[in-house]
Amino acid sequence: MRRENEFRYSKLANILREQILSGYIKPGQYLLSENELCKHYGVSRTSVRKSLDELLKEGLIVKKMGQGTIVSPDVVVPDNPRRTLRIVGTAPSYFADHCMQMMIDAFHRENPQVEVKYLSLPAYDFWDSVQASIELGLQPDLIFLADRQCLEIHHPESFVDLREPLASSFAKQYPRIMSAFRREESVLAAPVTFSPVYLAYNPGLFEKCGIALPKPGWTKEDFIRTAQRLTVDTDGDGITDQYGLSMSSAFSRWTVFALQNGVRFDGPTDRQAILSTLNFLHDLLYRYRIAKLSPMHRHSSEAFVHGKAGMVLTTSIELAGWRNEGLGFEPQVAALPFGDHQSTLLIANAFMLPAACSDRELALQFLEFTLGDSIQAAISRDRYFLSVQQSVNESLWDKPALDSLNIVNDRIENSHFLSEVFAAPSLMDDMHAEMGLFWLGLESAEATTDRILGLLHDQDPSSA
Incomplete structure (x- = not known):
């Protein structure tokens, strides 16, 4: 726990340091308040204060009593005469944390005359932050983001169609992944990693409880029995402190149960x-009491990471982040057993190239490099992320794991990005607002179903 907290505040300190030294926040300007930093970067107030203390010791910020924190007027942003590539990316991001610097360093070794600068901006209101950086004179050459953020753009013509410039790189990728980044005939982003949402388990807890490991073809009933045996009071104080499943009310997780049921x-x-x-979600949470619910903004909670839950719905991106931060066990992949449909969600991280990029040739060179065989192999072999190249994954992952991930042969075609499952992003916001009592166990599945159907009816123009 201590190492994880240290990582979080160090990571936030790095982000704020980048913003100051890049000129995104200029000398004399105020930083976000402590409350806003907590909200925008998903960290605790303790982590925020430790981050600010670190920057204060470095002389980068000054605290003004009762007013807030400003960038020190003495900070000087140096000019760089070398050829520079500026990348703006979303934060927090496991992939950016553990792969971005590795890719930048590798690119610099082959191109020593180029300096790549990476600036992290909060995922919350990401596009507003990007626009703010442009207004401050910091035009990004590349933008790193998640698939949902790509689809939030209102002016696709402001980005370069990557279909032809990166045709040879795209030819090696899963066609299904590419489809999430198409607008009509254009390809607006180049995915660099992806993952299905899948079921991971802690084999150590299974062994400790004397439970057989999940097998291909196991059923929903097998899953329930397994979760029941994993759910125990380990210290005899009358409080259950180990659960079968750690689950989240985030749409990027519970929607998998819906897809599995068609x-x-x-x-x-x-x-x-x-x-x-x-009804099945209520079974897990409140009837059988074999699942522990985490807040929506934290997909996994900390139960699985700290050995307090035997199973969790996760992604290779999230899991790679845990491993790189020092996970104490090696999770395994189990087939999804929640319904008759072999379907799940997909997520991806990608780069977009703004039409206003100051050095398009250099930006494309960097993209081709990150999508090349050696970097794609490195992010999978050394950092545990899935490659967007099927051949790389098949050479580094064993076949049973790839089978359980539903990405072999044509099975990946049965899986969907959230933007494909929900007709409009606003529908998720509306559904989240309507499901609060359901997640607390205070409203029946029947009542919640009717409320959801009402929202879907309102969203469907043909129903008018």
């Missing part, structure tokens, strides 16, 4: 399929 929210939906999904 639910889609972008067209006609069977009421019974939604009802079965919600």
